[in-house]
Amino acid sequence: MNIEILRFDFRSPAIWFCIGWCIVMLSLAIGFGQPWVTFIHMWKVELFASIFLFVALGFVIWRDRHNPLELGASPLEIRYLIIPMLAFIAWSALSMLWATSLMSAFHHTLIWVEYLVFYLLVRQLLDCGRNYSRLVKTVTATLCFTSIVAVIAYSSFLIFGGGSNVGITYSKYGEQIVTLFPLLIVGVLGQKDRKFGIGTAALALLWLLIYSSQSRTSMILFAAVVIAMSALVFLLKRFRPQRPKMAIIVLAFIVAPIPLQLVSAFSAHEGAAIFGRFRDQKGLSSSNDFRKLMIHISTGMISANPVIGIGADNFGFEANKYRVEFAAVEPDNPVLAEAEVYIPERAHNEYLQIFAELGIIGIAIFAWFLFGIAVMGFRLLKDFRAASPYSIVAMIGIGAFLVSSLVTSYSFRLIQNGFVFFFVLAVAAKLLLKAPNAETSTPGLATNMRMKLALDVSLIACLSLAVLSIVRVSSTAFTQQANQTATLDDALPIYRRAMTLDTTNPEAPYFAGLRLIDARRYSDAAINLEKSIRIGKARSTDFSFLATAQTLAGDNAGAERTFAEAAGLYPRSVFVLTRYAALLAANAKTSESKLQFERAASIDKRAANTWWALINKGTQAASDLSFQNPDEHVTIMDLLPNEAIYAIIAERDIRFPNERQKIPWDSLSNNGLK
Numbered sequence: 001m002n003i004e005i006l007r008f009d010f011r012s013p014a015i016w017f018c019i020g021w022c023i024v025m026l027s028l029a030i031g032f033g034q035p036w037v038t039f040i041h042m043w044k045v046e047l048f049a050s051i052f053l054f055v056a057l058g059f060v061i062w063r064d065r066h067n068p069l070e071l072g073a074s075p076l077e078i079r080y081l082i083i084p085m086l087a088f089i090a091w092s093a094l095s096m097l098w099a100t101s102l103m104s105a106f107h108h109t110l111i112w113v114e115y116l117v118f119y120l121l122v123r124q125l126l127d128c129g130r131n132y133s134r135l136v137k138t139v140t141a142t143l144c145f146t147s148i149v150a151v152i153a154y155s156s157f158l159i160f161g162g163g164s165n166v167g168i169t170y171s172k173y174g175e176q177i178v179t180l181f182p183l184l185i186v187g188v189l190g191q192k193d194r195k196f197g198i199g200t201a202a203l204a205l206l207w208l209l210i211y212s213s214q215s216r217t218s219m220i221l222f223a224a225v226v227i228a229m230s231a232l233v234f235l236l237k238r239f240r241p242q243r244p245k246m247a248i249i250v251l252a253f254i255v256a257p258i259p260l261q262l263v264s265a266f267s268a269h270e271g272a273a274i275f276g277r278f279r280d281q282k283g284l285s286s287s288n289d290f291r292k293l294m295i296h297i298s299t300g301m302i303s304a305n306p307v308i309g310i311g312a313d314n315f316g317f318e319a320n321k322y323r324v325e326f327a328a329v330e331p332d333n334p335v336l337a338e339a340e341v342y343i344p345e346r347a348h349n350e351y352l353q354i355f356a357e358l359g360i361i362g363i364a365i366f367a368w369f370l371f372g373i374a375v376m377g378f379r380l381l382k383d384f385r386a387a388s389p390y391s392i393v394a395m396i397g398i399g400a401f402l403v404s405s406l407v408t409s410y411s412f413r414l415i416q417n418g419f420v421f422f423f424v425l426a427v428a429a430k431l432l433l434k435a436p437n438a439e440t441s442t443p444g445l446a447t448n449m450r451m452k453l454a455l456d457v458s459l460i461a462c463l464s465l466a467v468l469s470i471v472r473v474s475s476t477a478f479t480q481q482a483n484q485t486a487t488l489d490d491a492l493p494i495y496r497r498a499m500t501l502d503t504t505n506p507e508a509p510y511f512a513g514l515r516l517i518d519a520r521r522y523s524d525a526a527i528n529l530e531k532s533i534r535i536g537k538a539r540s541t542d543f544s545f546l547a548t549a550q551t552l553a554g555d556n557a558g559a560e561r562t563f564a565e566a567a568g569l570y571p572r573s574v575f576v577l578t579r580y581a582a583l584l585a586a587n588a589k590t591s592e593s594k595l596q597f598e599r600a601a602s603i604d605k606r607a608a609n610t611w612w613a614l615i616n617k618g619t620q621a622a623s624d625l626s627f628q629n630p631d632e633h634v635t636i637m638d639l640l641p642n643e644a645i646y647a648i649i650a651e652r653d654i655r656f657p658n659e660r661q662k663i664p665w666d667s668l669s670n671n672g673l674k
Contacts, residue, residue: 088362091358110465295349387432
């Protein structure tokens with residue numbers, strides 16, 4: 001990597017491409033005054049990426065409007081990388097015919113169109129001048145900026161405490177860093193004096209981003225990449241002059257986090273230290289159980305739809321359906337205790353999710369793409385002695401990304417991560433899939449007419465994803481506007497507008513339902529809350545609010561059915577089973593109620609007893625029992641999920657309005673209730 005300061009020649013298309021990519025990478029840090037979050041898909045990066053590629057394609061079309069167009073790729077690239085990507089895009093698009101969420105399958109198709117566009121644009125840039133250096137500097141600078149923000153956020157958490165979203169916010173960057181890192185290391189090794197120092201500092205800063213995120217997967221992959229690069233430098237003779245520099249770089253990685261480690265050692269927050277993350281057996285067990293649960297759900301999808309799958313990007317919409325089927329077969333499996341308080345949007349295994357969503361055909365097409373990468377690896381090994389060091393380290397980075405895809409929730413599902421992967425892939429392909437006769441395209445495939453058509457289709461795809469992102473975030477914005485609208489009569493039309501714009505947005509009917517409960521319009525509330533559950537927002541607390549609306553509307557049988565469904569989805573939830581038992585008891589089904597409560601008690605007797613008291617007798621009684629008989633009851637705020645506590649209290653406030661007035665709330669402050 002050339003550390004020389006970049007001279008910005010704004011007449012160069014490459015500079016504008018770098019600026020556009022920089023904006024895409026930093027778009028997550030761009031605020032719009034509101035924390036708008038769309039269901040499953042991250043609209044912000046996708047919107048900026050679509051605009052960026054739309055402008056880039058528009059420039060290419062305008063620039064070459066009178067000239068023949070070339071693909072800018074060798075025949076080997078076309079055969080092993082581009083054609084498989086085109087087939088994958090076509091199969092994703094076809095899956096809209098049977099997908100539950102047509103919009104989500106369409107979204108997946110558009111994302112992969114943009115990956116192909118980005119790859120081809122980068123390949124053309126890599127063939128010209130010093131554009132590799134410009135592109136590397138762009139992505140490195142943006143990640144370094146993000147790292148500074150992450151380190152400040154993590155340090156603030158250690159010093160001042162409070163809630164921390166550092167891990168959730170920054171863990172997604174780890175995959176980008178480990179993919180790019182081998183290229184960066186070999187570039188820094190080629191620098192001297194001051195430039196080497198700047199490069200080493202940048203590498204250390206990127207390591208601190210991973211450290212601050214506390215992502216176990218990213219840390220393990222980072223260590224693997226550093227070990228692989230160290231082995232390369234210290235075992236191969238060609239790198240002998242760089243060995244002292246590599247030792248300095250490794251030393252920088254060791255020294256850089258020491259200040260944060262010292263602060264974390266004195267932090268009051270359990271698990272704040274890096275070693276605490278690996279010693280946290282409860283966290284490790286929960287993480288492993290969650291992945292096992294996703295494997296069971298994925299294999300259920302594959303068994304039911306082995307050939308064509310459930311539809312591209314439909315995993316999050318179909319997960320609960322197949323969770324119920326798994327729970328019916330193995331209701332006592334402990335992994336079913338996971339994912340009760342959040343929605344499992346992705347499988348945390350890219351290959352398994354592709355298999356589940358696109359079936360044997362889809363995974364076979366993706367395997368074709370992976371085979372193309374394997375061909376590059378074979379060509380590298382075949383001519384290893386003469387191979388460029390950049391081709392070697394690019395393959396290490398690609399390997400790190402593909403290994404990460406086995407366990408991560410991100411991978412190709414986040415477009416910024418995909419862009420980094422396809423940049424490194426373009427570097428490797430340029431060096432390892434070169435045509436023997438130096439041709440860049442085959443006349444039979446890349447005719448001028450076909451190229452113009454492909455550019456036009458790609459332009460439409462980028463515009464479509466931009467529009468889709470705007471529609472989704474507009475629905476979210478309308479939902480928040482409705483939440484902040486004082487009167488329900490004024491808010492309801494805004495909620496309906498949000499639902500009309502995005503039929504896959506579960507938040508609009510959910511919040512409308514909660515406000516309708518508050519307005520004592522229980523039947524209308526139940527309709528909206530049930531709609532929210534049907535389109536994906538099906539946490540145990542959401543079932544509780546729906547049952548509350550149904551009970552208050554006089555539909556006790558409906559409330560019972562709701563929790564029968566919840567118990568089928570969460571058969572290892574003490575809260576769900578106890579709430580179900582209480583509803584059965586209210587409907588005079590004593591024996592069935594006893595059975596459900598015994599199931600809850602067999603999982604956690606103390607929690608079941610406290611839930612029973614809270615649901616049937618109220619907060620005061622539950623609190624008294626937890627203090628009077630701690631061997632049989634837990635304190636209220638030790639109940640899980642915490643959100644369900646407030647759902648029960650909200651219902652009792654409506655049913656027993658004088659109950660709260662009788663409670664000495666100050667005495668419960670230690671329990672976290674005010």
